[in-house]
Amino acid sequence: MSNELLSPAEMAEADRLAIAAGPFDGIGLMRRAGEAVAAVVLARYPQANRVHVLCGPGNNGGDGYVVAGILRDSAVDVLLWVSGPPRAGSDAALAASQCPVEPRPLAEFVAETGSIVVDALYGAGLSKQLAGDAASAVDRATELNLPVVAVDLPSGVSGASGEVLGRAFLAEVTVTFARKKPGHLLLPGRAMCGEVVLADIGIGDETIAQLEPRTFENLPALWLRHIPIPAIGAHKYKRGHVGVFLGGPSATGAARLSALAAARSGAGAVTVLSPANAMQVNAAHLTSIMLRKAGAIEDVHDFVGERRPSSFVLGPGFGIGDKARDFALAVLARKRQDGGVEGLVLDADGITSFRNAASMLFEAAGRPDAPTLTMTPHEGEFGRLFPDIVADKDLSKLARARAAAVRANAIIVYKGADTVIAAPDGRAAINGNGAPWLATAGSGDVLAGIIAGLLAQGMPAFEAACAAVWIHAEAGSRFGPGLIAEDLPLALVPVLRELVDSRNETASR
Structure with a gap:
């Protein structure tokens, strides 16, 4: 049932189970996630003067490195801003090493009217307030009223509660993977996500079923079979x-x-x-x-x-x-x-x-x-x-x-x-x-x-x-x-x- 909602911890476990089952390894899932985000950017913002991709040090940032590479290969003007290097040996580090776009420090992030932002800083797993260079990046994007495409969830929004942790990006589109999180629906997170696009990256229903989810988006699929119809x-x-x-x-x-x-x-x-x-x-x-x-x-x-x-x-x-x-x-x-x-x-x-x-x-x-x-x-x-x-x-x-x-x-x-x-x-x-x-x-x-x-x-x-x-x-x-x-x-x-x-x-x- 595609209306299950997964907490950030459950989503991490779904990733682990999917990688163990194959056919995609961790970098394979990351590439598919990046491809899904890049497809949204190319389809919805063909007139953008420039795309600024903001990457954090974790897997969300790894998705961002893939996005930046695909956009560069598609002849898009891309600037890549990073908050810090990925952990050595991680899938994100591999994605960063394969990205053809030269990284720049997030502390120096500047943008211009007519550009868009791909937010791949932290996603749904953030558990503390957005601060420092990341918070400053939110402020700059907000001041310029730049369209934001968020990867998984706007950075600064809790995937578990929908709470805004200090500051958060206000996205026009949020691309998430396999299943939505509670933070996509609970306020104020829902208001920060814009349109939510759910992308299939290869984590199948059978993998989700192993988690036995107990949280759902309230859609007719949850209860339609119980709708009463009177007998003749x-x-x-x-x-x-x-x-x-x-x-x-x-x-x-x-x-x-x-x-x-x-x-x-x-x-x-x-x-x-x-x-x-x-x-x-x-x-x-x-x-x-x-x-x-x-x-x-x-x-x-x-x-x-x-x-x-x-x-x-x-x-x-x-x-x-x-x-x-x-x-x-x-x-x-x-x-x-x-x-x-x-x-x-x-x-x-x-x-x-x-x-x-x-x-x-x-x-x-x-x-x-x-x-x-x-x-x-x-x-x-x-x-x-x-x-x-x-x-x-x-x-x-x-x-x-x-x-x-x-x-x-x-x-x-x-x-x-x-x-x-x-x-x-x-x-x-x-x-x-x-x-x-x-x-x-x-x-x-x-x-x-x-x-x-x-x-x-x-x-x-x-x-x-x-x-x-x-x-x-x-x-x-x-x-x-x-x-x-x-x-x-x-x-x-x-x-x-x-x-x-x-x-x-x-x-x-």
């Missing part, structure tokens, strides 16, 4: 029933957005569970969505016993306090097996209600037969439940999400433009199709409803969360400027249609 004879309750909890009469819109999203995502029945004092206002706004009074725990148990809902949403517009905690724990106390409740999606006020009682929630979710808990926190809500995880500055967003999922016994949807979805078993996905148009009130309520709708139809929890995040973002991207949350449920329809068609086509092959 299915009735509405066979397609799943979602219950959406609602708070008081002054904040009813958020829950209705969740309910409508659950219905649009394919749930056959959706019921808004309302306190008595909000029944009238909800009745005035609901048509295909059902309405039921649920002001006390007993009402919830009666609803579950009579209507056998598959999943619940709790949090949007609900209010913070004891009632939210009691309702959430009541759902998690049900049994998942034999047609019981499959899952609870806890969002917004539902999450914040447990800020001083997190262990109670996590314990309830950890019961072997408990419904699956999915939580969808934004940055602030995440910090309320996991303050110590947030306080650990050595953890990337990916690592924070993983740690939270294990502690909470839950699927964590750590929202943002680079949403991370993590499961307690160690799987994680980073979303890359987020759009700024989704930064609007009510957008998260819609996402919670999509997750619950997919859960209700029997989709596994991790895959349901991943699919919902991607579908939500894709719908927002396609709609574009002017998007408000009310637009999103209907905007889901063409995206879902294409996914169902794609799954059917795949199944028929």
Whole structure:
């Protein structure tokens, strides 16, 4: 599966395994990497007056030496700037010895308008702040607004976390090899990469499979086979029933957005569970969505016993306090097996209600037969439940999400433009199709409803969360400027249609 993401350490191991298996040795892989970068430079910048290739002392620099040689052989005006000699006997040293371009000290780097920069200084493996001559080179390229082609990852961006370590190149194009790294998708790294070109240099799928990757780019290939398609004879309750909890009469819109999203995502029945004092206002706004009074725990148990809902949403517009905690724990106390409740999606006020009682929630979710808990926190809500995880500055967003999922016994949807979805078993996905148009009130309520709708139809929890995040973002991207949350449920329809068609086509092959 080509959507696996490899950490810098995993990528180094993939290189080692590929070299051991052949047919390419280390310098062979380096030459193929250099060829891929040079091909991008020649194709995209044919009018460049000059190409400045910046090489570090490691393998990233070795790729750069190959690039410089190919460009020189292609009659391109090339200047080569090096930060230091490669280690004696290394593949990079061999590439440097075979490069026909005379090296110059990086400390003397100068450039001119109309030229471009190939950044082959450090790539994804950098673990400390970019400083000295390398930082000065970033400043010069930035001042002149020069197009940058980055090798593997812009120097200064962590391949593991996407963090900018001091300074970093802002690339127009980043050419990486075999698989992307988390830093290509996590912010701010994603914004520094420009377009990411994934090049095949001879590290095969069978080599990657030996690493058993647990991190993925959130693409349909990860979950498409689980997208629910109703059977011809299915009735509405066979397609799943979602219950959406609602708070008081002054904040009813958020829950209705969740309910409508659950219905649009394919749930056959959706019921808004309302306190008595909000029944009238909800009745005035609901048509295909059902309405039921649920002001006390007993009402919830009666609803579950009579209507056998598959999943619940709790949090949007609900209010913070004891009632939210009691309702959430009541759902998690049900049994998942034999047609019981499959899952609870806890969002917004539902999450914040447990800020001083997190262990109670996590314990309830950890019961072997408990419904699956999915939580969808934004940055602030995440910090309320996991303050110590947030306080650990050595953890990337990916690592924070993983740690939270294990502690909470839950699927964590750590929202943002680079949403991370993590499961307690160690799987994680980073979303890359987020759009700024989704930064609007009510957008998260819609996402919670999509997750619950997919859960209700029997989709596994991790895959349901991943699919919902991607579908939500894709719908927002396609709609574009002017998007408000009310637009999103209907905007889901063409995206879902294409996914169902794609799954059917795949199944028929």
